[in-house]
Every structure is written in structure tokens, then in C-alpha cells.
Amino acid sequence: MARPRSPLLSVDAIVTAALALVDETGDFSFPKVARRLGVSQSALYNHIANREHIVELMRGRVFATPAPVDCENLPWEEALRALVRTYRDCMVAHPRLVPLLITQTVQDLGVIGIYEDMAVVLERAGLARQAVVPAISAIDYLALGSALDLTGPEVVWAPPEGRFPALSRAIAGLGSVEERAEAAFAFGLDVLVAGVREQVLRTIH
Amino acid sequence: MARPRSPLLSVDAIVTAALALVDETGDFSFPKVARRLGVSQSALYNHIANREHIVELMRGRVFATPAPVDCENLPWEEALRALVRTYRDCMVAHPRLVPLLITQTVQDLGVIGIYEDMAVVLERAGLARQAVVPAISAIDYLALGSALDLTGPEVVWAPPEGRFPALSRAIAGLGSVEERAEAAFAFGLDVLVAGVREQVLRTIH
DNA sequence: ACCTGAACACCGTTCAAGT
DNA sequence: ACCTGAACACCGTTCAAGT
Numbered sequence: 001m002a003r004p005r006s007p008l009l010s011v012d013a014i015v016t017a018a019l020a021l022v023d024e025t026g027d028f029s030f031p032k033v034a035r036r037l038g039v040s041q042s043a044l045y046n047h048i049a050n051r052e053h054i055v056e057l058m059r060g061r062v063f064a065t066p067a068p069v070d071c072e073n074l075p076w077e078e079a080l081r082a083l084v085r086t087y088r089d090c091m092v093a094h095p096r097l098v099p100l101l102i103t104q105t106v107q108d109l110g111v112i113g114i115y116e117d118m119a120v121v122l123e124r125a126g127l128a129r130q131a132v133v134p135a136i137s138a139i140d141y142l143a144l145g146s147a148l149d150l151t152g153p154e155v156v157w158a159p160p161e162g163r164f165p166a167l168s169r170a171i172a173g174l175g176s177v178e179e180r181a182e183a184a185f186a187f188g189l190d191v192l193v194a195g196v197r198e199q200v201l202r203t204i205h
Numbered sequence: 206m207a208r209p210r211s212p213l214l215s216v217d218a219i220v221t222a223a224l225a226l227v228d229e230t231g232d233f234s235f236p237k238v239a240r241r242l243g244v245s246q247s248a249l250y251n252h253i254a255n256r257e258h259i260v261e262l263m264r265g266r267v268f269a270t271p272a273p274v275d276c277e278n279l280p281w282e283e284a285l286r287a288l289v290r291t292y293r294d295c296m297v298a299h300p301r302l303v304p305l306l307i308t309q310t311v312q313d314l315g316v317i318g319i320y321e322d323m324a325v326v327l328e329r330a331g332l333a334r335q336a337v338v339p340a341i342s343a344i345d346y347l348a349l350g351s352a353l354d355l356t357g358p359e360v361v362w363a364p365p366e367g368r369f370p371a372l373s374r375a376i377a378g379l380g381s382v383e384e385r386a387e388a389a390f391a392f393g394l395d396v397l398v399a400g401v402r403e404q405v406l407r408t409i410h
Numbered sequence: 411a412c413c414t415g416a417a418c419a420c421c422g423t424t425c426a427a428g429t
Numbered sequence: 430a431c432c433t434g435a436a437c438a439c440c441g442t443t444c445a446a447g448t
Contacts, residue, residue: 003429003430003431004432007431007432008432009431029420029422030423039432040432040434041423041433041434042423042424042425042432042434043431045424046430046432050422051422051423099304099308102353103356105358105363106362107363109365109368112362112369112372113369115362115364115369115372116368116369119369119371119374119375120371122375123371123374123375129374130378130379130388131392132374133376133389134385134388134389135392136375137350137354137385137386137393138389138392140350141346141350141389141393142347144346144350145342145343145345145346145347145349145350146342146346148307149342151308152310157311157320158310159317159320160314163314164317164318164320165321166324166325166328166337167317167320167321167324169324169328169334169337170324170328170334170337170338171338174335180338180342183335183338183339184338184339184342184343186339187339187342187343187400188339188342188346190400192393192396192400195392195395195396195397195399195400208411208412208413208448209412209413212411212412212413213412214412214413234439234440235440235441235442236441244413244414245413246414246415247414247415247416247442247443247444248412248414250443251413252412255442256441256442
């Protein structure tokens, strides 16, 4: 069997298998993707260019789903919150993909579209032009970081007994990883929105 | 030559070689570290446990250097700013190490010490106890993200012509990667400090 | 204790060969 | 166009053997 009458493989099938592997094991490889699809390793190269390409396709898949935010008809604060929430939710659905996304330039137009939406909202809010990219970047760091935390173990910082009293106090009685990551995200988002509001007021007066 | 009269290798030498490789190439491997040190690959295992261990030792090395911040004698806002600055500076000195640090639990006591200092300052500022870890997390995301950005190419988001006007406007006339990462960090830090201040006021009244 | 060399089970990518 | 199988240059880790 060399060339089959109808293709055994497709870009979609490859991306699905790779993403499932990432969700289950935290990584993917060509041998494993090929094995899942019952195909030889080198066959993958008929549909994708290389490993980086698969990662970029996974990025596209993950950020393709969300319901669009109705930016124009919402007060800017609500629009921004909804956009950032949506953006983070996409990553929270596949937290183990985040480390792979982080080390690679964003080429997917869907994701760039989300940045565009944020830029529109921040502009409309009245944020100084040179502060728009810093604000989007800070938002990005927050969403990425708080999704990345879901990857880690129950206890990310494990301060040994006694030597770190303030940290131990702060950690005591905290919830699950999910709750803690959500709390950090909520805190950061509140603070960012408030910060943008203040910057806007200061620019006007 | 089997066992030499004085050891050819040391933990320090391994960490130095690995960190140099990361700085130069963005990654390290056992064969490459061994080649640098003129030694066989398996010899490394006489001094370190595994790859993860080397990464954790690099973390320790990178965060060991900074001059300690005099937290007690500074107003909390200045102390916090200095702490976060110092923390970020350590990573900015080795931005290509950040992707390796991010996927691994923090075990190094030096780094946990920095978190402890932040917890002390935030407690002293009067931040509600359950907000301390979220605040430190958000700070961490910001420092990590803005260091990570130094890794990327000159243009992280490359919006194609025309379709993303607000983003294109925002990007136009921005500085180098370093300047943009610094601007995002400065923006985020300002906003975080202001956010903590506001939370404190709200808790008191 | 500390090194070498061989071995093992993994990677990503290329390429000739087949239909 | 689309697949197989072999090949290549890489990985991390283990282990017997040597001093």
C-alpha cells in the first residue's frame, strides 16, 4: 500500500491527535501522532511542514472556538473584561498547550484578531496610543501565566517549614490550583482595568 | 584514564556550561555540556541527578546574585517596586532560560526567599491575607512574561497589512524589543502597585 | 568516588521508492 | 498526490567496567 485512493490523513486529524496527546501527556511527538493515526511517521510531512507548524495549527484550533464579544455595544470596561476572559478561557481549556505556545511567535490570524479587538477597545476607552501595546502585553502575560499555573502541581511554591512565615501564612487555607489561578487572574484583571481607567482620566485632565 | 586524581567536573562547572549554552543557543543538552567540559556524557550523572536538576540549579544561580532589598526601612511601595525590579532583572539577564524555568516547580530556596520578601511587604502594606498570593502570582506573571518577550523576534505579533488597523496603529513607532518589554513591565508594575494601594484603602474603610 | 564507552529507547527530518 | 521504510543526526538515562 503506497498512495491510497482516498487520503488516510488530513491536517485536521493531525491537529486533533496532537492536541489530544498534549492534553493527556503534556507533549506530543511525530511517532506518537503517527501511531494514533495508524500511519507512518514520515506521512505527516505530506500535510504539515514541521513541528512548529503543528503547534501553530493547535494555537489556531484552540482560539477558533470562542463566541465573539460584542465590543461595540458594551461599555469599554465590560468589553475588555469579556475579551480577556474569553482569551484566557481558550487556554484554560488546554493548559498543557501553553508552554508550547509561549516559545513561538504568534502567526495565527484568529489570535491576532483578539489582540486587534483589545486594541480597538483600549483606543475607544481613551488610552494613550503608546500605552496600548504595553496594556495588551500585560494582559497577555496575566492570561498566559494564570493558565500556565494550571499545569503545575497542587503546590507551586513549597516553602519548607518555618523559614518563610509570611509566605506560609499567605498560602494557608488557599483553594485548589484552579481556584488559586482564577483568583490571581481576577486580581490582575481588576487591577489592570482600574489602571487603564486611571490612566485615561489622567490623560484627559 | 578512569577516575582522575582530582575531579574533572563539578556541579558549578556543569551549571556554568549549561547556562552559557542556554544564553547562546536557547537550550542545552547533555552531549553539548559534556563536549564543552571535555568529558563523556555519562560523567555528568556523577554530579547531578537529571536534566530537571540542572535546570533547578540554573534557577538558583540566576537568582543568587541580586543585592538584597532593604525592605524594612523602605515605604512598602518602594520596597515592592525594588523587589519586583530585582526579580525581573535576574531573568532579563538570561531571558532564554525563562522557558525552561516556567515549566518546572520552584524548589530553589533563594527564589522562595524573594516570594517571602514580597509576602512580608504586602502584609505590611495591609493587603488582605487572601489577596497576598494572588498579588504575588500576578507580579510573577508580569515579570516572567516581560522577560520572556525578550526571547522573541523583533516583532512578536505580525499583523498583516490592512486587516488590523487598531493594532497596526498601536504598534507603529514602537521601540526595540527591550524597550517594549520594559514598557509593558513598567505599565504592569505601576498598575499593580496602584491596585494594591486601592485594595488596602478599601479594606481599611 | 569519578570517569569511559556501549547500550537503549526515544526524538525531528529527509529521501528514495512505490502507486 | 500520498503513503512506506530506511536512514541520519540528534536526545536523556543506565550500567558494566576501570582506577
